[in-house]
Amino acid sequence: MKNHNIEPIRLAVFASGRGSNLESIMNNIKAGRLDAKIVIVVSNNSKSGALELARNNKIPAFHISRLQFETDESYVEHLLGELKKYDVQLVVLAGYMKKVPVKIIQTFKHRILNIHPALLPSFGGKGLYGKYVHEAVLEYGNKVSGATVHIVDEEYDTGPPVYQQCVPVLNDDTHETLAARILKVEHEIYPKAIQLFAEGRVTVLGHKTIIADPQTM
Numbered sequence: 001m002k003n004h005n006i007e008p009i010r011l012a013v014f015a016s017g018r019g020s021n022l023e024s025i026m027n028n029i030k031a032g033r034l035d036a037k038i039v040i041v042v043s044n045n046s047k048s049g050a051l052e053l054a055r056n057n058k059i060p061a062f063h064i065s066r067l068q069f070e071t072d073e074s075y076v077e078h079l080l081g082e083l084k085k086y087d088v089q090l091v092v093l094a095g096y097m098k099k100v101p102v103k104i105i106q107t108f109k110h111r112i113l114n115i116h117p118a119l120l121p122s123f124g125g126k127g128l129y130g131k132y133v134h135e136a137v138l139e140y141g142n143k144v145s146g147a148t149v150h151i152v153d154e155e156y157d158t159g160p161p162v163y164q165q166c167v168p169v170l171n172d173d174t175h176e177t178l179a180a181r182i183l184k185v186e187h188e189i190y191p192k193a194i195q196l197f198a199e200g201r202v203t204v205l206g207h208k209t210i211i212a213d214p215q216t217m
């Protein structure tokens with residue numbers, strides 16, 4: 001629930017693909033449910049729907065890829081420079097297919113979020129993305145799956161969870177039907193998780209996040 005007494009949190013959204021999570025974050029801001037402003041969108045993929053969506057909404061949007069730079073250092077410095085230039089407070093990964101450089105993770109400690117289409121720590125890690133996640137869930141025979149918003153650390157999908165929600169796995173599910181059911185949940189919980197940061201309600205203690213007033217999540 002939007003709190004009108006707080007300043008919008010300044011978001012960078014990193015996305016590689018179609019950008020439906022970016023769109024849902026934008027819609028929640030427009031609808032007044034999320035105290036945030038997307039100040040920059042970054043993609044490693046010049047053809048991503050996310051860049052197009054951002055540009056159509058007059059949000060600064062940049063194609064930034066390691067391939068454009070001679071060294072790792074110059075790439076990281078450029079990325080970090082953009083985040084500083086736009087005074088970014090929270091980095092939101094929304095289908096970003098590249099590992100975030102360690103220096104950025106350290107600079108934005110506990111201020112980078114990711115969303116994963118399963119209930120971590122199950123069905124996460126390197127290689128478990130997109131349809132591979134849902135295929136693995138179906139093959140294992142799990143009865144529930146879901147989505148997890150978590151803080152990003154140096155590994156794939158291992159940081160502290162912030163928000164999780166389940167969905168049932170149905171007998172006749174395919175990876176497509178399961179993905180669609182979970183995507184709907186992603187679009188609901190990612191804006192809610194970001195709002196918790198906007199309201200300053202998230203504290204990280206070891207691997208746990210403590211959410212203030214969890215009954216109002």
Ligand code: GRF
Nearest residue numbers: 017018019020021095115117
């Ligand atoms: C989502 O399923 C998300 O969980 C995963 O990548 C997908 C991105 O979809 N990390 P979209 O580009 O936001 O539509």
